[in-house]
Amino acid sequence: MALLPILRYPDPRLHKIAKPVTVFDERIKTLVADMAETMYDAPGVGLAATQIDVHERVIVIDVSDEGKQLQVFINPEVLWASDEKRVYDEGCLSVPGIYDGVERPARVKVRAQDADGQPFEVEADDLLAVCIQHEMDHLEGKVFVEYLSPLKRNRIKTKLQKEERELKKKAG
Numbered sequence: 001m002a003l004l005p006i007l008r009y010p011d012p013r014l015h016k017i018a019k020p021v022t023v024f025d026e027r028i029k030t031l032v033a034d035m036a037e038t039m040y041d042a043p044g045v046g047l048a049a050t051q052i053d054v055h056e057r058v059i060v061i062d063v064s065d066e067g068k069q070l071q072v073f074i075n076p077e078v079l080w081a082s083d084e085k086r087v088y089d090e091g092c093l094s095v096p097g098i099y100d101g102v103e104r105p106a107r108v109k110v111r112a113q114d115a116d117g118q119p120f121e122v123e124a125d126d127l128l129a130v131c132i133q134h135e136m137d138h139l140e141g142k143v144f145v146e147y148l149s150p151l152k153r154n155r156i157k158t159k160l161q162k163e164e165r166e167l168k169k170k171a172g
Helices: 026-041 126-139 150-171
Strands: 046-048 058-061 071-081 085-092 095-105 107-113 119-125
Touching: 026 046, 026 058, 046 126, 058 126, 071 126, 085 126, 095 126, 095 150, 107 126, 119 126
Parallel strands: none
Antiparallel strands: 046 058, 058 071, 071 107, 085 095, 107 119
16 A cells, blocks of 8 residues: 555646546555545545546545545446535645535435445435535546635635745755
8 A cells, every 4th residue: 555645736637537447456446545545644534536646536435533434436426416505614635724615415325336346326414425525526627616716716726836835945
């Protein structure tokens, strides 16, 4: 297993659309394991392959308090979303230190495949529903800050670009 570098917003690679996984082999299992290790180390509750510059439809999520209930969603698709909406304060490993309210369906039903390619369906609400939708957005090349106003988005972009420049200065 390996820790993988996480792309930071506004990196243009975060806007690539992920392709479906068609071969379920050791490479996918290794990718899932490396993504899980990276997510737990960050620490975070979800990670999409897009965030580590792998443009395949793979997501890992663990919303448990103990961090021992890893869920893997490969080729996920929303089958149903509730009309009821909720606003959750979201954060993102690609947008470190930034949290803001995003309105999403309160509940979703999703079909996906596990690391062996076996299909399954899950109904989710609360944090799991938010996390699934947030990570699925990454697979479509969308980052949560795109739900915010242009003013907020530009402030976040400027702040993160400044932090990146300062990190490079210290390292260089």
